[in-house]
Structures are given as structure tokens and as C-alpha cells.
Amino acid sequence: MNLDFFAVASNLVSLFALIAVGYIVLKSGVLKAEASAHFSSLLLKVTLPCTIFVSLVSREYDPSFVRDGITIVIAGIIVFIVMLYSSRAIAYALGVPEGCRGVWAFVSTYSNSGFMGFPIALALLGTEGLALSVMLNISFNITLYTLGTFEIIRDNPDHDSSGFDLKSIIFSNINIATVLSLIAYFGRVKIPSVVMMPLNYLSGITTPLSMIMIGMALGRSKASNIFSDVHAWTATAMRLIVWPLVIMGVLKLFTLSENPLVGAVMILINAMPGASVTTVLCEMYHGNVDFAARTMLIQNIMCMVTIPLVCMMM
Numbered sequence: 001m002n003l004d005f006f007a008v009a010s011n012l013v014s015l016f017a018l019i020a021v022g023y024i025v026l027k028s029g030v031l032k033a034e035a036s037a038h039f040s041s042l043l044l045k046v047t048l049p050c051t052i053f054v055s056l057v058s059r060e061y062d063p064s065f066v067r068d069g070i071t072i073v074i075a076g077i078i079v080f081i082v083m084l085y086s087s088r089a090i091a092y093a094l095g096v097p098e099g100c101r102g103v104w105a106f107v108s109t110y111s112n113s114g115f116m117g118f119p120i121a122l123a124l125l126g127t128e129g130l131a132l133s134v135m136l137n138i139s140f141n142i143t144l145y146t147l148g149t150f151e152i153i154r155d156n157p158d159h160d161s162s163g164f165d166l167k168s169i170i171f172s173n174i175n176i177a178t179v180l181s182l183i184a185y186f187g188r189v190k191i192p193s194v195v196m197m198p199l200n201y202l203s204g205i206t207t208p209l210s211m212i213m214i215g216m217a218l219g220r221s222k223a224s225n226i227f228s229d230v231h232a233w234t235a236t237a238m239r240l241i242v243w244p245l246v247i248m249g250v251l252k253l254f255t256l257s258e259n260p261l262v263g264a265v266m267i268l269i270n271a272m273p274g275a276s277v278t279t280v281l282c283e284m285y286h287g288n289v290d291f292a293a294r295t296m297l298i299q300n301i302m303c304m305v306t307i308p309l310v311c312m313m314m
Contacts, residue, residue: 014123015119015120015123015207015211016211016304018207018208018211018212018215019211019212019214019215019304020215021211021212021215022211022212022213022214022215022216022217022219023215023216023219024215024219025212025215025216026215026216026219026220027219031216033216033220035216036213036216036217036220039209039212039213039216040213042209043115043206043209043210043213044114044115044172044173044174045173046173046202047202047203047205047206047209048114048115048118048173048174048177048206048210049173049174049176049177050177050199050202050203050206051118051119051122051130051202051203051206052118052134052174052177052178052181053177053180053181053184053199054196054199054200054203055122055127055130055131055134055181055203056131056134056181056182056184056185057181057184057185057189057191057196058127058196059127059128059131059185061185061186061188064259065128065131066186067257068132068135068257068259068261068262069131069132069135071256071257071262072132072135072136072139072256072257072262072265072266073135073136073138073139074139075139075256075266076135076136076138076139076140076266077139077142077143079139079247079266079270080109080110080139080140080143080144080148081143081147083108083109083243084105084106084109084143084147084148084151085105087104087105087108087109087238088101088102088105088151090108090238091104091105091108094231094234096231096234097231098155099155099156099288100155100231100288100291101151101154101155102151102152102153102154102155102287102288103151103152103155103278103282103287103288103291103292103295104231104234104235104291104295105151106148106151106152106274106275106278106281107235107239107274107275107278107292107295107296107299108235108238108239108243108274109148109239109243110140110144110148110274110275110278111239111269111270111271111272111273111274111275112272112273112274112275112276113133113136113137113140113269113272113275114137114174114276115210115213115214115276116210116214116272116273116276117133117268117269117272118130118133118134118137118206118210119206119207119210119211120268120272120307121133121265121268121269122206122207123207124268124311125261125264125265125268128261129261129264129265129268132261132262132265133265133268133269134178134181136265136266136269137174137178138178141175144275144277149281149285152281152282152285152287153285153287155287155288156285156286156287214300217300227298229291229294229295229298231291231295232291232294232295232298233298235274235295235299236295236298236299236302239273239274239299240271240273240299240302240303240306240307241306243270244267244270244271244306244310245313247266247267247270248267248310248313248314251263251266251267264314267310267314268310268311268314271303271306271307271310271311272303272307273296273299273300273302273303274295274296274299276296278292278295278296279292279293279296
């Protein structure tokens with residue numbers, strides 16, 4: 001698959017323009033920083049689940065898509081496990097200190113797939129690309145909230161992991177929407193237009209809202225004293241450059257599917273900055289919150305350069 005350079009560039013410029021809008025409205029006082037929490041709740045609990053549901057149920061049943069979906073789930077589990085434990089070993093080799101290695105490995109492995117990856121996949125790869133991204137997110141959740149979370153807990157061996165709220169993770173709106181959409185898709189359930197129309201309207205809000213929220217997050221972040229953290233930069237390089245290039249190279253040697261979108265989704269989702277849940281999990285399990293916040297800020301700034309470069313290489 002060859003992505004049209006000008007189409008990709010145009011879409012990315014539009015997305016980053018929305019990020020700039022979020023930054024400006026916060027800095028100018030049009031919106032207060034507190035608004036971000038309400039937008040986040042709207043995005044994660046309403047518009048993003050609608051986007052996921054629509055991306056699958058609006059598709060005609062296609063056995064080849066089923067094969068591609070199963071392929072990307074299995075490949076995703078393998079890729080995330082390899083990235084996580086390779087990152088842990090690399091962190092040790094690079095001299096990342098104890099108390100940071102788990103977060104370093106976590107933020108090097110897991111990308112912001114839902115909050116940023118889904119909207120960009122929809123904008124660049126269309127509804128089929130988004131549907132495959134949803135399938136990849138199954139692998140993402142399976143490994144992130146088990147092996148990945150354990151890496152963060154390892155940074156604080158004195159912390160009791162009994163507070164891990166697995167139930168709230170399993171029954172999140174995003175996962176419920178994923179399960180319902182899979183049932184509707186495989187069951188070939190016809191959703192009435194009176195239901196699909198409002199779902200489509202809500203789905204349309206997801207991309208602009210998520211980009212504006214990223215801009216607001218950048219606007220309220222303090223950049224002082226963060227750019228001298230060498231380990232934050234090495235984690236950024238792993239997340240935004242090394243792993244996307246490694247996956248790209250492996251996919252040139254091994255073809256996952258005749259459908260080029262399968263490989264494109266694997267590369268694009270893994271080109272996103274670190275998972276937005278990183279700092280939340282660090283807070284919950286007493287991980288290194290400061291290091292996570294510094295790394296996330298650098299990654300969210302640098303991805304504006306690296307994502308277009310990865311797309312051009314695709």
C-alpha cells in the first residue's frame with residue numbers, strides 16, 4: 001500500500017491544527033484546564049465507544065476481514081510481549097535506574113492507541129483501518145493491564161497490588177463497545193438507521209475532540225527542567241522511532257496478510273506517543289509519576305515530527 005503523500009500531509013496538518021486550537025483556547029483562557037477532565041470523560045465514555053461501534057457495524061460482513069482481525073490480534077499479543085521485555089532489557093543496558101525501569105519499558109511499549117491512534121487511523125486509513133485498530137486494541141488491553149501493569153508495580157516492590165481494579169478495566173465503555181460491535185458484526189445484526197444516525201454524529205466528534213484535548217494537555221504542562229532528562233529522551237526514541245522502524249522492517253520480511261492495511265495499522269498505532277493511562281497507573285501503584293509525566297510530555301511534543309516521517313516511510 002502506498003499512502004498518498006499529499007493526502008497524508010493534508011490530514012496530519014489538519015489534525016495538528018486542531019491540537020494548536022486546544023493549546024490556544026487553554027492559554028487564552030477561553031477554556032479552563034478543568035474542562036479537560038469533562039472532555040476526557042465525554043470522549044472515553046461516549047464518543048470513542050460510538051466510534052468503535054460504528055467502525056465495525058457499518059461494514060458489510062467479509063470473511064477476509066475476519067481473518068485479518070484474528071491475525072492482527074494474535075500478532076499484536078506477540079508484538080507487545082516482545083516489545084515489553086525487550087524494552088526492559090534495553091532499559092537495564094542503558095543504565096536506567098531502578099525505580100524507573102518499569103515505567104521506561106511500559107512507556108516505550110504501549111502507545112496512545114485509543115485516544116490518539118484511533119482518530120489518526122480513521123483520518124489516514126479510513127473506516128477499515130479504524131476497524132483493524134479496534135481489533136489490535138484487544139491485544140493491547142490484554143497485555144497492558146496484566147504484564148504491562150506489573151512492570152510499573154515492579155518499580156515499587158513495597159506496593160501492594162491488591163488494589164488493582166480489574167473489573168473496571170474489563171467493563172469499561174470502550175471494551176463494552178468493542179464486544180457489542182463484534183457481536184453485531186459476526187451476528188450480522190442490522191442496526192436501524194434511527195439508532196445509527198445519532199451514533200454517527202457522536203462518532204464524528206471523536207477526532208476533533210481528541211486532538212483539541214491533546215493541545216490542552218500540552219498547554220497546561222510545564223516544560224521547565226524536563227528536557228535534560230536523558231532517560232526520558234531514550235524512552236521517547238524507543239517509542240516514536242525505534243519500535244515503529246523495527247516493526248516496519250519485520251513486516252518487510254514477513255507478510256501478515258494480503259491486505260496491506262494490516263501492516264499499516266501495526267506500524268501507525270505503534271508510532272503514537274505513550275499510552276495516556278501511563279500516569280494514571282503510576283499514581284495507582286506508586287510508580288515513578290514524575291518520570292512518566294516528563295516522558296509523556298516529550299513524546300507528545302516530538303510525535304508531531306515523527307508521525308509524519310513514519311507515514312512518509314509507509
